[in-house]
Amino acid sequence: MENFIVTTTRKPDSAQEIFAEEISQKLGGKFIQREDFSFDLLKKNHDAENILLVKKNSLSIVTAEGELFFHPNTAHLRIKNLRGGEGDRLIDALKISDGSKVLDCTLGLGSDAIVESFIVGAAGKVVALEINPLIAEIVSHGLKNFSDDSPHILEAMRRVKVINTDCGEFLKTCADNSFDVVYFDPMFRRPIKKSSGLNPIRPLADNRPLAKEIIAEACRVAKFRVVLKEHNGSSEFVRLGFKIVDGGKYSSVAFGVIDKNFFPSVDLNSQAKCKTSVS
Ligand SMILES: C[S@@+](CC[C@H](N)C(=O)[O-])C[C@H]1O[C@@H](n2cnc3c(N)ncnc32)[C@H](O)[C@@H]1O
8 A cells, every 4th residue: 555644625624524534544544634734745744655635525636646536537428429329439349238247447537437337227237446545435435426417427426336456356256257248447558648637547556467367367257258448559459368349540549359259369378268267
């Protein structure tokens, strides 16, 4: 767990202070009274890299890259487009619909999970995993409490179930075929800096490449398919055994799929295990 403290805005009310105390006990960071200190001074005085900030109705994390807070971000526009009859690249790759069960292994800021949740509806299920406890906390809090959006988007947010865990460990606990699809959107091997929405997450996010063993477990747990998002041209698709299904020439990102009823010819351990799990 990274080195962080918990504090409030200047002049907090008592509910903020109580909540800040509770979060500090839950996550282990020390609660520090804000008084009139700047973030820089608080970090210096308490030798902290990051600050978990309790505001009146929301949480944020102050990192070296800026302030990270929950917002539906691109999910709002993507859902608007879907409602208008347009497609969505992720949903097309996942091939999910009303009632589907999705395991999203990389929650991040939650935009993809919200769109998945909108599509699968109340009859479906979206479980989203995040290894970093601070990211998991602020996004989970935002999904439950954010209120400035349309009812169908808020309902989609409320349905996402967030778990603070390593996806590799979680997958080991899942039964065979227990989710329809398993999705990975890891931090790209070559970051796209212009996607500035993700910049504040970088100092906190887990940047390790996905292990082949994790993909093999995902193949066991997914009933239909495993999907990977990476930067266009990434060698991760071949290394991990994914077939690119959407890698638009002019797009910076691409989607790869391991389909349980169709195996690309590249012979990788992960695919071998995938085959075994369905036979
Ligand atoms: C690129 S972001 C995901 C963005 C997300 N799809 C969205 O719509 O906002 C990747 C996230 O996955 C998390 N992550 C990386 N490795 C993980 C693991 N083994 N288990 C769970 N989460 C992980 C990172 O900490 C980071 O927050």
